[in-house]
Structure formats: structure tokens, C-alpha cells
Amino acid sequence: MAEKLISAEEVVKHTTPESCWVVLYGNVYDVTEFLPSHPGGSKIILQLAGRDATDEYDPIHPPGTLEENLKPEAKLGRIDPQTIVQASKPAAKEEKKDVEGPPPMESLLNLNEIEEVATKRMPEKAWAYYYSSSDDTISKSFNNAVYKDILLRPRVFIDCTKCDTSTTLLGHKVDIPIFVAPAAMARLGHPDGEAGIARACSRFNALQVISNNASMTPEQIVADAIPGQIFGWQLYVQNDRSKSEAMLARINRMADKFKFICLTLDAPVPGKRELDEKQSFKNAVKVASGVKTSDEPNRPGGGGVGQQLFFGTASDLTWKITLPWLAKHTNLPIVLKGIQTHEDAFLAAKYAPQVKAVILSNHGGRALDTAPPAVHTLLEIRKHCPQVFDQIEVWVDGGIKRGTDVVKALCLGARAVGIGRAALFGLGAGGQKGVERTLEILKAETETCMRLLGVEKVSDLGPRHINSRKVERDIFDGDAGLETFGLWDKVKSRL
Amino acid sequence: MAEKLISAEEVVKHTTPESCWVVLYGNVYDVTEFLPSHPGGSKIILQLAGRDATDEYDPIHPPGTLEENLKPEAKLGRIDPQTIVQASKPAAKEEKKDVEGPPPMESLLNLNEIEEVATKRMPEKAWAYYYSSSDDTISKSFNNAVYKDILLRPRVFIDCTKCDTSTTLLGHKVDIPIFVAPAAMARLGHPDGEAGIARACSRFNALQVISNNASMTPEQIVADAIPGQIFGWQLYVQNDRSKSEAMLARINRMADKFKFICLTLDAPVPGKRELDEKQSFKNAVKVASGVKTSDEPNRPGGGGVGQQLFFGTASDLTWKITLPWLAKHTNLPIVLKGIQTHEDAFLAAKYAPQVKAVILSNHGGRALDTAPPAVHTLLEIRKHCPQVFDQIEVWVDGGIKRGTDVVKALCLGARAVGIGRAALFGLGAGGQKGVERTLEILKAETETCMRLLGVEKVSDLGPRHINSRKVERDIFDGDAGLETFGLWDKVKSRL
């Protein structure tokens, strides 16, 4: 049946909360009914009402989103191509800040140079979303700075011709102890998106954790995976549990690729990322200030990309209820992301073997500012409950910029080290090639560092290869006895 | 009886210490006799002599000041409106640095942005008075920086859907653990003045302490209070005790609103606020240098707004004499502001129940530079005499810029956290709305922080939620035994 053709003149009339139409991929949709349930709030849609919103919509929604959220009758017909007047689109030019091609990736010598190129090339909104962190960005800066306060202790007169960076994660072999941490909306930064990252990872047999808020479907992302390449799926549990259950079922079906569920715990409510929120405010002024929307929640500071993504995310997860619920819906091992105290690492180990690993993370400094860097939590665990390292794997993320950072984390007991922004900036700088360059640099730097330490294998790295005294001074030194060794008995009742 | 009309030509002749007239609210006053007793010194009046001084006078004097200080016969008559030549008033333009309206308050995302707007919009003199602190501003900076040196310890996998920031202060319920600290001369910054702050506080059921040097009367300030809204009255005891006694009697009559007397102890003599003093010097040059005034005290550095306000303030207060005197003149509980050592906190607790709380404060860095921040004193008390927390309430102020700062103070044992400059800058940025935005931001940030720590109620916050080791290293560690535990016996004789 031929679809109905609708003129642009007609569409442009529907820009109010009472009747709101948008054009996506050539189709005209009536989204009036959907407005109140849009995760980002209705205002964001109203800004795009009455016109073609594909450019804004596409990079942040994976395929299938429309079908999942709109009733079939919401699709009113096709836009009549004859009636479209090409807008001058000055915005587009603004957004792409750099029109020349990227420099050759091999000319970029370190992750800072890659970030610099990405900053120039990415749309400002994408950059603001990736770059931003909460409040005064203290944790974000400290995540990196704390590595610089740790000194290395090179041993010499040791044959270092061989160097092997491979290790195993949850029993699966990877060639580098560096994984890509879950980070949302990769296509915001580059059309290669999460699939581009996956292809880059395949070159280094590196683990990738796919974000719950990826801009591509998991099926798309893992489509080109090579044999042995493994993935994890990040879960933000939704208030509407059935959505999460459906997603778990979908991941279970790809268990040859997805080897674990990564449950993120460090952001049950969104952090305050002002740089990101500023972007949102900038756009908001385009909507006539007279427009009132009934659904507008009381949001001090608006709500950037980050806050939109959190909409609908459950904040009522608990050890006692959520882990059994997960066990009902997946057999995949669970990796708990966002542990920031030795107490919670201690607790997580109690839930082995369902829980097989924790990721020490403060969400890249994006959740709670002045939360401790992973290095602190590693040292806390070493001090207060070192047995945890034997019971589960301990991964970390946050602040990694150099191979020496990777090695220091491994020396302190981390099994692997995640990069989030670094991967996205690699993507922004050069798509898949940029991510490859990022991993290539980190791998080479890691090897150089291991060799100069006189260490051949990842498993030989240990605390004797570093001097972390300057950092140890600042580690939490609370009532270890009360907090840890008697902890289990005291806390299990209230979990 | 029709008042006498006096021409501007006549008024302008009286500009000397021998005969000094000023016009206020259309009335002509002969203030010659009052000159020597003006708290700010006679020069300040002489600068305004012979002309209409209402613009300068009004924002820093509450109604009733004239009546209280001048004899009836000092009022000579009305200025003849026909004779007034409108001056070009370039000064007025200078003073208001920004003539555009303020930006929408909701576009300001944090307290720094509010301060930035206030700095642009407030008269320079007001800004200098609020912003200034003593000597090299080390304590002022440190007040804030010390919070940044404390790390948070987020606990995860805890249901954080609910969050309750309410608490009680001296038994009265407030909805946020944030109070407005006493700060003088609010109308300098915005015509809404202290009453505007009070109306903003009513929206959050927040406690406000009214400054002894408010630019409005206490009656005006609390006029619009809602049921349950509470206030404290700050007392600077005057050398002329009868003035203070009269004020206490006046406050006692409003005991439904005013729930305590806040006795300020940290500024028995004025600190050296050079920025404020510079302002005064700037104005002083307008007076012909030949003019000599007999009352001019020997003041190195002149004397800004701050020093003027201190004029007449008693510096001979003592535990032994002042507290009983207070008991004679009020039944309201006493809150002692300006405690900066554990020794004095220890002593204050000995005076319970008359003394019900202390405010750890270094006067916003405005009294003695390099005095310790409240965080230091909190940690000192925790270390040397923790029983104080059980005996009286311990409030703090100074350096609060973020909800995380609020939470850290609470974790260390503070019952509430005061904001001084922040409220005034809110007022300067947008009047009552600006103060509301300030409180709204702090409340939202406090909630986000509590949730991300996994804490539902204020009373559940504790030292286990922070890592203050970096700060603890620097806490006074004198002879604890001598100084504290044997202290009472030793010191009570010399109080």
C-alpha cells in the first residue's frame, strides 16, 4: 500500500504539547502521546517539533527505538519530498568544528594528543558529554594524578627481550590487560560508533563492555567480532523491570560473544555534570519561553545528555534483592561496577561465584565529586581485606593515560584496566582507526614499561615494582576491625 | 503643623564640623552634635554634608536609626523641592556596574556562577564589604579548600530512592541542615535585604540568624515568616550595655520567631579587611584634605564598612560575667559563635543548658587570618573531647560551596552548616529569587551526595562516609591531657 504523503507545510503546524509532529528518516510521526514519557523530557522533542529531526535523533538512538516506543498508528505517512525547503543549516557548520580530515593517526604520539584532535573534530555536544564530570571535576583530575604520585622501581640486569601482555579475564584469554569500559552514545562522536570500537578491539583481542545506552544494537556491535573476541553487557536496571528482563534475554541469546553482565552501581542517581547541562540549557532557550510542559520535573540545572540517559533507571537496587533477580534472568556471571570502598569489595566477594569480578570505579569522576580513585580502593583492599583478590577478580577504570598507569594498577592487584573516555576520544579523533591507535599506544607503552621494570609477564608484576608510599598516607584508615572483619555478620541482616 | 521649608542653597552652606547638615528622606537634619558619636567616624558624614544623603544612608541603616540617635530638634524642616537641582550623579552609574537585568536564576548551575553574577551586579562597595577577608585571605581560601581535601566514600547497592535532608536544630524541625549565618547590611547588596533572605528561607524551612547589624529591623525581617519558620538573633554586645539590653527585650517579645540568641565571640576587635578598607580610603579623598576632625581615632589603614560596624562593640566579654548577664536579660538559649579550638568547645559544653550550641567559625576568614577552618575544630573536638557532641549541638560555617561540603561537615559531627557570603551573593545576584536558587542548588547537591553515599537520613551520616586522613595529619596535637581533660578545674578559676 502506498503511504500517505504529507507536506512540510502541514508538519510545521504541529509544534505544541497538544499536537507535536516530527519527521524521522522521511516518515512523519505524531509523538504527542509519547511526549510525557520521553526519557529526556518533552521539551527536547518540542525543540525539534514540526521539522526533520533525523540529524539530532539518529546518533543517540539505536535502531528499533522508534518501534519499541511508538504505537504503529503514530506513523502518519511519508514527508512529501517536493515540499521540503532545504534550510540553510548554520547549526551544522557550528557543530562540526573542524572540516579538514584528521591528521594521520600514527603522528599522534600519546593519548593527550588524540584527545586534542578529538576535541577539535567532535560536535561540541558530544565533546561536552564525554568530557564532563561532576561538580568541580576533582575526582576526574585526581583519577589521573594519583598515578603520577606512584613511582616505578625498575629492576635492571634482567633479560627483557620477551614481553607478554596477555592475561585472562573471567577465564577468557585477552591479549592486553586493557578493556574498553562501557560508555554511552558512541555515535555522537563518530559514525563508526560502538561497532567501530569493537572492530578496533578485535585487532588487539581486547575485551569491550557495551554500554546499556549504546547508540547501536548489541547485535550490530558484535557483528564483526573475530573468534575468541569477548564482550560484556552493561546493565542499568530500569524501573520497568520487564524492559531489563527483555534485554537480558536478548543478551543471553548471544552468550558466545557476551561473557558477563556488568551491573553498574556507582550512579543510581545522576551526578551533576555542569558542562553537559550547560549544553542542554543552550538548546533550551530556542523553545519559546511561553511554552509550558506539564511533565517537566523539578530539575535544578536542567539536564544534559547524562541526565536524560538516567531517566527511568532504578535507584532501589540492593545486594539482597537485585542479585537473586539477576540469577533468575541470566546464567552469565555478574561483574559489579562502581565499587569505591573496601567494605563493598568485601561484600561483593561474599557473593562469589555469581559475582566473579568487581570494577573499582568512580564513574570517571562523573557521579560523586571527591569520590576516591580506583587506586585508593585498591590500596584500601590491600590493607583491610586482601583476601578479596583471591576470591574475585578486581578490575579498575578511571584516569588511565599512559602504559605506566596501566602497569601501576596491575602492580597493585588489578587484573585489568578499563578506558572509557580514551576510547571515545580515539573514536572522535579517527573513528575505528583512532581507537586502534589508542590501544596500540597503550599496549606499546605498557610493554616498554614492563621491560624497563625487568618483568616479562603480567602475572609477575607486584607491589615491589612500585613505590606508592605517597598515596598510602592518604588511604582511609577507619576502624578496620569494625568495618571489615566483623562486617559480614553485622551487615548481612540489613542488605 | 506645616513643616518649615529649607532651600538647597541654604543646606549646601553647612558642610563643616562646626555646622553640618544633611538631607535624608526629604528632611533636613543638623547632625553637628552627632558627628563625634557616629560609629563610622565623622568624616563619613562630612563627605555627605550639605546634600541629599539618602542613597548612601538608606541601604545601611534600618528604620528607626535616626529617631534613636538624633534629638527631635535636630530635624530642621523639609527640603524645598523647588530648589533641588538634580545632580548628574555619575557616581550612581559607576556604582551599579551592570544595568541589564540578571540572567534567569535557573541558568546558574552552582554557587560560583551565582557569585560571578553578583560580583557584576552589586555596587562595588557592597561587593568589597562582602567579599573581603583579613590580611592575605588565607583562612578564607582554606575554609573551602579543606573540604576538597576530604574524600567521600560512596557505599553502593543500597536503595536510595528516598532521601530526607530534614533535621532538628535546638529541637526545632528544619527541612535542610543549612542555615543562613548572620551577615550585616544585606540591603547594601539588594533592596530585598534581610527580609528577602527570610522569604527565601521560608520556601525551604531553613533557619536564618539575623545580624546584629542588619539593615532592616527584626520586625520587618520576620514579618512574612511562615508557621514553623525559625530565626536566631545575633548579638554583638555594646559597650553601652543598655542598648544591648533594650535589643534583647525587643527580641524576647518575638520569641515565637526568634528561638535563640547567637552571641558572636570571634571578632571582639575588627579584623584587617584590606579590600574593604581600600573602599573607605577611596571615598575619603573626596573630603578636602584640610578638614580636620577631632574624633578621628588612630586607625592604621582607615576603616571600611567592617570597622565602622565594630565601633562601640564590647571587647571585654567573658564566660563568667557575660553569660550570667545574658541570663538576666533573656530566657532564650544561647548559641556561641566563633569557637575555634577544642578547648573553647569543651568550655562551652560546661555551660549547658544555657548554652545549647556552638558555631565553629573563623568569621568567614574575616577576623584573624590563618585561624583554623571549622573542619579543623571539628576534628580537634573528635580527637580531644568527643563528648562535646553529646552535650551541645555543634554547628559550623565558612567555606561551603557545594552539597558535598555540607555532607562532609555533617559526617564529621556538625549538626548544621551555615552560609554567609553565599546567601548575600544570592541576594546580590537576584534578590530573594537568588537566595532561593542558592538554597535550591545546595539542597539538590546535598541530596545527590547523600543518595550516592547510600544514605537516606542526615542522622545516618558519619565518619565512615569520608576519608579525612589528609586533613587529620594537620590537626593540632598539643598536650591533650593538659589542655582538655584537666582543663575545667584549671581554667574555671580564671574565667
Add this chain to the structure above:
Amino acid sequence: MAEKLISAEEVVKHTTPESCWVVLYGNVYDVTEFLPSHPGGSKIILQLAGRDATDEYDPIHPPGTLEENLKPEAKLGRIDPQTIVQASKPAAKEEKKDVEGPPPMESLLNLNEIEEVATKRMPEKAWAYYYSSSDDTISKSFNNAVYKDILLRPRVFIDCTKCDTSTTLLGHKVDIPIFVAPAAMARLGHPDGEAGIARACSRFNALQVISNNASMTPEQIVADAIPGQIFGWQLYVQNDRSKSEAMLARINRMADKFKFICLTLDAPVPGKRELDEKQSFKNAVKVASGVKTSDEPNRPGGGGVGQQLFFGTASDLTWKITLPWLAKHTNLPIVLKGIQTHEDAFLAAKYAPQVKAVILSNHGGRALDTAPPAVHTLLEIRKHCPQVFDQIEVWVDGGIKRGTDVVKALCLGARAVGIGRAALFGLGAGGQKGVERTLEILKAETETCMRLLGVEKVSDLGPRHINSRKVERDIFDGDAGLETFGLWDKVKSRL
């Protein structure tokens, strides 16, 4: 007898090491013979040869210098005033960087502002000499910064109406615990010179130590002293002991004014003050590079004013030989300046009562860079040999900029606090009035600080009023037993 008149044309012919004439105060001198023994090296004189050198000579040589150093026959006659062609003197303009009068001293609110004005108004050479310190100026900066790392502990609810800054030094009453430390060449900075400083001190009954290298005679300096005003005389022992003995005899004759000899120990050889040396190099290039001088010592870096002054100073002083020699030539008590370790303070106390005080000093950072500030040495003594405070007086200098700095030093056990550069910058900013303003500010700040600490008398200040933990961490913690308590027996043999 009428003096011979010599024409300028004749004088200008004598500009070589073989025949060198200069004009001073209208007299023509043949200084050829004196060239090799000039403390500053012959080059400095050769730069001035053949012309009137009074402007360069005068501010750095006290009266009597010519007579002391030249034979009578060196004076050849008077310059014939008819023959003098007034040079355009562009140099003079260059030197005085600021031709307007100084701002009113009372508008300067602190020592930094005074230094700023002095920097603008003083000749560059004078500024460079006063401002410079050795190597990388680390000690100079640290001298001040270390005070900022000490926190004050204000006690409240104490009657602070009275405040008395007076104390005694070596038994003599002074009104402030602040003295002017010996600093050379005051007339370089302002014609009021050392006598101007003395007159300023008389207003505050403050002690002044006169530099061995003063630009005025001791008689001139103390001429206007008021009853009770006291002075010390700084001694740099000369290689030619007879010169020093003559000077001691001269001081002994003024024992009503001069109450002690201050023997400087911290600069037996000159430090490397590069800023000062740069000045010298700048001037040196004016001498034709072909000129060779036989006396030129091997001086890497040239030699600024500082190095010139050290010429002839003895570097072979020892406890065992120098103190008895001093006893032979003066009955005045000895104050040893430049003590930088607890070991040397310990030794000095062994020489009481001849030695009555030490001045802990690193020569204002001008001798050895990274030498410890006086605060370190105070803390060292407190830790390793506190009995020293009972045996002799301990004074300090270096880094004082605020009254709070003064009070902190006193709390740590110092009996008085010296200012060197601050006095000279006061002089440079406004002559005697500038020094008065400097002392006035420091006194007022000291009083404010004492009051806010709740302390009435200097003698009541103690360690409980400060928190110096941050500094204590860094104090030398060597083998105290070995170094100190057994020290006397071990070292007395090798003194």
C-alpha cells in the same frame, strides 16, 4: 692656604690603572695607589675615573671613608668649577624610576604595598641589592611561606580590651618585640639613610641593629636618639683585625646607646646573589673591554654590591679564638647572628653570659640557598634542646610580613623578631615616614592578632596558641642524642 684649582680637561686624562683621578665633593683625588685595595675591585673605580663620581660614591660610603683610606697627598686640589661641562646625565633619569612624589604613607595598608612603592621609587641598583637573595631564592621565599603554614588558635570569651606589646631585650625595655635587623647601605635607597630608620624607631621605642656596612657613621645614626632608645652594632670581623678593634673602641665609647655587639656568623663568605651580580655586570660593560686590571680576583659571576661589601671580611672566626678576642676589646654583651641549627644554639648557650642572645637567621636567604628558616631552627631547639630558651635570649629574623608572623615566632619561643628588607623598603618608599608606617602597621597587626588570640601580654604567648604540625613534620630529626646531649663533651675539643 688657597687650594689648587684643577681643570676638568686635566682630570679627564687620568682614567687608566696607571693614573686614575676622580672628583668627589669638589675635590680632585689621585686614587691610583688605592686601586688594588678597593673592596669592590679596581674596575668599579675605573668606571668612574676622570669625572665627578660623587653621585655614585656618596650613598654607599659613610663620612670619613676617604680620610681613612687615602693619604693626605692623594688630594690634588679643587676642581675648577668654570671648567665643568654639565653632562646631560641620562643615567640619572634611568636610575630614579619614579619622579612623582610617593603616595601618602597612610594609604599603604601592608608591607607588600610598601615594597611595591619602594620598588618603583628606588634606584634599580639599590632595589637589586636589597631584593636579591642567593641562587634560586628558595630560602627567601620559604622564610615567609613557612609562617603561612602555621595556623593560629584564637581563644574566645576573654577580655581583650588591653594589649601590651612591650617586652625586654637583654634587660632593656622596648615597646614592640620587633627590631630592625642590620642591613647595609641604607642611603642607597633613600637619603634619610640609617639615621632615618633610627628616628622612626624612636617613635616606637624599637631596637635597631646598625650594620657594619652602614652608609652613615654610628655617631650620625644615633645622634637623634631619645632617652631609653637602644642600638646594637653589627660586627663583620675584618681580616685586618686592627680595623675591627678600632671600631669596637669607637662603639664602646657610645655604650649609652649601643647595648651589644651583634657578631654575624652566617656569611663568612658571600652568597651568590645573581640579581645583584647582574647589576654589576651591566655596569662593567661600560669599561673598555681592553682594560686589564692586575687585581681582578677570580670571581665567577662578577660581584655585585654584596660581594664588594664582603671584601676583607674574615672567614676564620671560631668559638675558641674569636669570643676571647672580643672579650678583650669590649665589655658589651655579644649577640650571635646567623645560627641555623639547634647544635649551634646549644653551643652558643654554653658561652653565656658573654653571649646573651642568638639571632636565628639565614641572612634573609642571601647566604646559602635552601638553608632553613628561623622557624625550623626554633622548632629544632624546642625539640632537641629546649633548655637553650632559659639560658639565652633567642631572636629571629627573615620572612616577616605580617603581625601574625611576629606573633607566631613569639609563640614558638622567639623573644623578638627582626625586619631587614621591610625596613629598607619602608625607607625606599617614603624615607623615615615609610619606616614609621612599616612599624606602625606591624605593631597594629601584632596587637590585633594578640587580641584575637585572647592574649594581653607578649609573655603569655605560647605554643598552645599555634598549630605548627604541618611544619614540625619537616624538622630535622637526626640523632638527637648524639648530636645534642653528648655534644658538648665531644665538640669542645675541636672548637
Add this chain to the structure above:
Amino acid sequence: MAEKLISAEEVVKHTTPESCWVVLYGNVYDVTEFLPSHPGGSKIILQLAGRDATDEYDPIHPPGTLEENLKPEAKLGRIDPQTIVQASKPAAKEEKKDVEGPPPMESLLNLNEIEEVATKRMPEKAWAYYYSSSDDTISKSFNNAVYKDILLRPRVFIDCTKCDTSTTLLGHKVDIPIFVAPAAMARLGHPDGEAGIARACSRFNALQVISNNASMTPEQIVADAIPGQIFGWQLYVQNDRSKSEAMLARINRMADKFKFICLTLDAPVPGKRELDEKQSFKNAVKVASGVKTSDEPNRPGGGGVGQQLFFGTASDLTWKITLPWLAKHTNLPIVLKGIQTHEDAFLAAKYAPQVKAVILSNHGGRALDTAPPAVHTLLEIRKHCPQVFDQIEVWVDGGIKRGTDVVKALCLGARAVGIGRAALFGLGAGGQKGVERTLEILKAETETCMRLLGVEKVSDLGPRHINSRKVERDIFDGDAGLETFGLWDKVKSRL
């Protein structure tokens, strides 16, 4: 036999990997066959193909290099001088950044000023090679900064007229405790090259260690040595051991000059010196990007001068195999350079007397970033295994800028202190004269420091003359028992 003349037109045709000719010193060479074995990679030669490469080749290759690496038949003939068209050579001008002569060396007052002049005068490529250090240059900066954190403790009232900086190294007398550390490619910076450094050293009877990668032959360098002047030869063992053995034999023959072999251990693989690599990348773009070279190794980041020099260097050295091999090929004592932990210092001492000294060094921050400075390793040894100081000599290098730095290292137990970049910058600033000035300044500063400490002889310097507490806090404090005292037994099996 008259050599064949080849025209420039003919030469210019050979610029491909298949046929590559270059002109050096007037001779035409076919280097096609040599391309794959060029340490710097074939691309570097291809950039110079078809033209006279003498300017590029000469300053980095000692005489004899061509003969050693090319077969006789590779030399095709002489370039026909008639056919040479002088290129405009704009590059040359670019390279020499400063065309004026250098300032007089005596006007440079410290090592920073010398470096500043060198930076202006040296070719950029040379500067980049000397200046660069690895990654984020943290170790390079820290090498110097750590000295500034150590305070000196001047003792006074001690006769300091005499000062003797001489000492012995491996039993040989030197006049200063400062040696020139091995640094490659001196002629890059100045034509005086390593021989110029040697002549400068002769003036101070200072030890020089000649780099394995010197730009002159050892015979040339030591040609002008004076009696008693001593040298060491740095060895980078080559994968082709016969080359190293030949070099050892050559050095053995000059045992009157060369007193030890300095085996460098801290750079078995090249560090990542990005500044240096950037230079290489800049040049690389001049080669048509279409050119493919089969030998190009997989080098992330290209490869600057530093990486080229490492080509062929063995990374399989071990205590057990390499030391005996050395013993077979030389009787000279061994100095091990690049020790960075007390464990390795401990091990080195076990190999006395073959090993006579170690040099604590992190390769000037050029190998592994965040490796510890020598000061840390000195303190580690003092703490964990002080007996090492009695068993072997401990030298240090890295970060020396001042005489006070030299003295501090000596106080901590170092027998001598090496300068690397400082010597090269001296060379760059003024050739041999610049190196002399560098040594003159360091010697004078060292003497001033010793005098002001009250110390006459190097051997009298000790820990009591410094306060290193601030640094000691950060020293590695691992399981000393495990790591050190039981170390020998545990490690000897796996050496």
C-alpha cells in the same frame, strides 16, 4: 689510481630502495645494500638519497663508521665538483636558530642561563634530542625538584678559609666530585664535540665518561688529555657481541686513559621521548608517502635520534652471564650505571671487586617515566642496606643544577655526581669554553656551599649537614627483611 668522477645529475637518479646513492665527504656511495641494516631505519637514508648528505651525516657519526659498515665496492667514485649546483639550503638557516656569536661565557651566572643560550644556539634537532625525556617528563623534573626539597644545615663559627673539593674515584684523584656522564652525539650540538668536553675537563681535572654513541672516536676524544686526567668508556652491549668485544679490545689498549668500563643498564629498550620523536616525524614527511620500505619495523611513534641509537643494543644482559663475559674481555673495573633500587645496589655490591662502583641514575628521565631519582635510591640504600656504601662506590647523576645539589648528594653518601645535559648545553652554548664555564660555576657553587656549611673536605660532608625528612617520607618502605637481607640467597638462583 685516479678515482672515477660521477656527475650530480647521475647521483640524483638513485633515490629508491632499489637503488640508493648518497654523497659523503665528496665520495659517492651506493648504500642500497646497507639500507635494511641502518640502525636508524632505511627511511632516514632515503630522505637524503641522491644528494650530498655530509651535513646530516657528519655530526652524528665518528670517523671510521663508513669503513666499518660499507664494503669497499660501495664507494663508486668522487662527485664531479663541476656538476654541483649549490642548493639554496633554506633548511640550514632554519636549523641554526641564532646567527650572532654567543654572549661572553662569564656573563652567564648559572646553569639555567647556559641552557637558555644553548637552546637558542643549537640546531633544533640537537636540542630536541638532548632536552627530551620520556612520557610526561615527570622523572626529569623530579630529578631536580627532589634536591630542592632537601634543606641544608649550615654550621657556623668555623674557620672556612680553606676548602678542598678534590676526592678520589676508584682510587684516582680528581679535583672536583663532579664528572661528565656519558651522553651521545656531542657534535650534534657543537663541532667541538666530545673532545671539547675532554679539554674542558682537563682544566678541572674532572672525570669524563665517554658515550658508546659518541660522535668522535675514543682516540680523538682523549688525544689532548693531560697527565692524570682519567676517562671511563660507556658500553652498550650489542646484539652482535663481536662488535662490543672489538670495542673493548680497543679501549683496553688505552688503559692509561680509560680507567673503567661503564655498563649502562637502565635502558635495555629505548624510552619514549616524544619531543625527539616529533623531530623524526617532521623529517619523515619529506619522503614521498608512496615510498614503502620493507624493513620498517612496527614502531608506534616513529623513532627519534634516541631510538635510532638503540638499534642493535642487547636487551638480554644478566648478572650471571654478562659480567663473566666482560671479565673475559677486559681487566678494567666495571661501573654499573642505571641502578634504581636498593635491591640492585645490594646485588651489585655482591659482585665486587669486579664491580667497583654503581651509578644511581634513571637515565636523566629518558628511560622510564616516574622512575625514582638518584636521591631516592641513595636514601633507600641508607635505610635498607647501608653496608653497600662500604663495599663499592656509589655515584649518582640526574637533575644537578647547583653546587648545593652536588653537596646534598655527597652528604647522602654519593662519592661523585654526574652531569649529562648540563655538559651538552655548555657545549651548545659555547663549545669547550661553555663546558668550562659550566664546570667553573658548579665548582664555585660547591665551594661556597661547603664553606657556608663549615666543611673543608668532601669527606667531612655527611647526613648531619642536611635535612631530608620531607623526602624520606616518600622512600620505598617495602618488606625490607624479605627484599634485602634474605635477598641474596633467594635471588642468586635466578640471576
